Amino acid sequence: MTTKTKIVALAAGLALTAVAAQPAFAQKKGATAATGTIVQGLGVASFDAVIANSNAFKTAEQQRQTTFKAQFDQARTRQDALNAQIKPLIDKFNADRQSGKASQTALEQQAASIQQIQENGKVELQRILQPVGMSQAYVNEQIEEKLDGAVKAAMTKKGVSILLSPDAILAVNGGAYNLNQDILNELNTALPSAQLVPPAGWEPRQIREQRAQAAAAQGQAAPAAPASNPAPQPSGR
Structure with missing residues (x-):
């Protein structure tokens, strides 16, 4: 684990944790489970793994090391x-x-x-790395907004009507389509890259929802927040 990764892991209070899982990707249609049978209409997919392997996510992870180098260096110096x-x-x-x-x-x-x-020290590191956490949340939200459409498109093309998470399966007497790669292909097409730096005033969805709920409880209209995918702008710096 690199020093930068350790620092982010320590101070990721705002970050939607970047998913590190690397999946064993899609079975070919002819691949089988123990019985050699694939259950028609049943699919399995790990959304976390798909997001972590998407072009938008991986590119943003690389760009972030350069765009936020000053914050990473400051946090490392303060940690030392x-x-x-x-x-x-x-x-x-x-x-x-x-x-x-x-x-x-x-x-x-x-x-x-x-x-x-x-x-x-933990609070101080969180403050230093807050822009990094906001960038992670912003990129993840852009990806999540395209994920639903990618899932539906992959299910339709493969004739899958029921999609399960690997964690939800206790035992299977037969097989199912692994849709990871199919969903990933659709997601990469829908979102080749994501904007790295959120617009001024942007807040993560969780905070926006909390504000909306608080405003609704008080009978007030929730304040408008910048969209998570504004007009295209250059990625990175």
Whole structure:
């Protein structure tokens, strides 16, 4: 795992976690399960795996390393400084605990101080990497908006009427079409690439929905939010 990835994993409070699963992609029509039979009309697909392997997602992941290099570098520098600050405190805490000379109260105070520094550092890293998290959320939302159409198109072309998640299957006496690759092909056609940087004022869907619910509860109209796929603009910087 790279340093950049570790930093993002630590400070991904706003990020819709980038899916890391790499699927075993589509069975050919002639491929079979244990019984050598494919159940007509039944399909299996992992949406997370399809998204992670889409051209739009993978391209955005690559572009993000360049577009947000300043944020990544700043976060890495701050993470190193935090580690340097915390290490001697942890070493002292361990030494005092092993020596048996420090009181329980003193040890608890040391532990609380270390934990506070860690929590403050996490908040600071989240703030530094907030643009990265917003970019991840923005790209994922664009992909998700095209995914439903891609799923329906793939199901229609393959004659699949029921689509299941691999996680929902306990046992199968027979086989089913693996639609991952078919859905991926449709998704790549519908969305070859995604906009990397959200427009000014954009908020993730979850936050927009929360605002709308709060406004509805108060009998007010929800404020308009920028669309997730505005007029085309150059990707990257």
